[in-house]
Amino acid sequence: MSPTFSSLNLVLLGPPGSGKGTQARLLAERYQLPHISTGDMLWDEVANGTGIGGEIQKNLDRGELVSDKVMSGLILQRIDREDCARGFILEGYPRKLGQAELLDGILAELGRRIEQVVLLDVPDDVIVARLKGRLIHPGSGRVYHVVEDPPKKPGADNLTGEALVERDDDREEVVRDRLRVYHRHARALMEYYRNRDQLVVVDGNQSIARVAQAMDESVGVRVGV
Numbered sequence: 001m002s003p004t005f006s007s008l009n010l011v012l013l014g015p016p017g018s019g020k021g022t023q024a025r026l027l028a029e030r031y032q033l034p035h036i037s038t039g040d041m042l043w044d045e046v047a048n049g050t051g052i053g054g055e056i057q058k059n060l061d062r063g064e065l066v067s068d069k070v071m072s073g074l075i076l077q078r079i080d081r082e083d084c085a086r087g088f089i090l091e092g093y094p095r096k097l098g099q100a101e102l103l104d105g106i107l108a109e110l111g112r113r114i115e116q117v118v119l120l121d122v123p124d125d126v127i128v129a130r131l132k133g134r135l136i137h138p139g140s141g142r143v144y145h146v147v148e149d150p151p152k153k154p155g156a157d158n159l160t161g162e163a164l165v166e167r168d169d170d171r172e173e174v175v176r177d178r179l180r181v182y183h184r185h186a187r188a189l190m191e192y193y194r195n196r197d198q199l200v201v202v203d204g205n206q207s208i209a210r211v212a213q214a215m216d217e218s219v220g221v222r223v224g225v
Contacts, residue, residue, distance in 0.1 A: 008087035014120030024091035039141040096185035120204035135164035
């Protein structure tokens with residue numbers, strides 16, 4: 001029998017282009033839990049013109065990363081909302097050891113913890129090939145792929161119908177730079193979760209359906225009401 005948790009707080013990690021967003025959405029639907037994407041949260045703050053959004057826009061304009069302090073504050077606010085009472089699917093964060101420790105502190109403030117961390121493992125050459133076909137909705141950060149996860153209407157966002165674009169940072173040389181940054185931090189991050197018996201590794205170099213099946217088998221829990 002699958003283990004039962006009163007809540008399921010799940011982190012989904014992997015290199016850029018590994019399919020985290022797609023699999024997080026599928027998991028959220030199956031477990032009826034909110035999908036929390038740090039990218040979406042940042043875009044929402046910018047689109048809503050909040051004070052934090054203004055600071056985030058300045059970072060983006062300068063090509064800089066948003067500070068850990070800002071990200072941790074946004075995540076704390078999001079996780080503390082009522083729809084996260086039964087758990088959440090957090091995608092793409094943390095990206096390094098210090099952020100993992102911050103996340104543990106955030107959850108401890110709420111009397112909670114991470115139940116499981118799933119890593120989508122995909123070879124670098126596959127990532128480079130995948131990102132060549134990636135499409136982005138600029139207003140929300142939603143991600144599609146012309147082959148693996150195409151929009152319902154070619155070139156248009158499923159929710160708004162607005163035009164999708166290719167990102168400049170999906171060029172091969174930029175992708176390989178991003179992968180180098182990812183790998184620089186990934187080993188320590190994975191060891192952190194492995195030592196806490198929280199890490200599960202899933203082969204992400206499969207079809208979306210096969211990865212989803214492997215995710216189900218790896219997570220393999222029932223969430224209590």
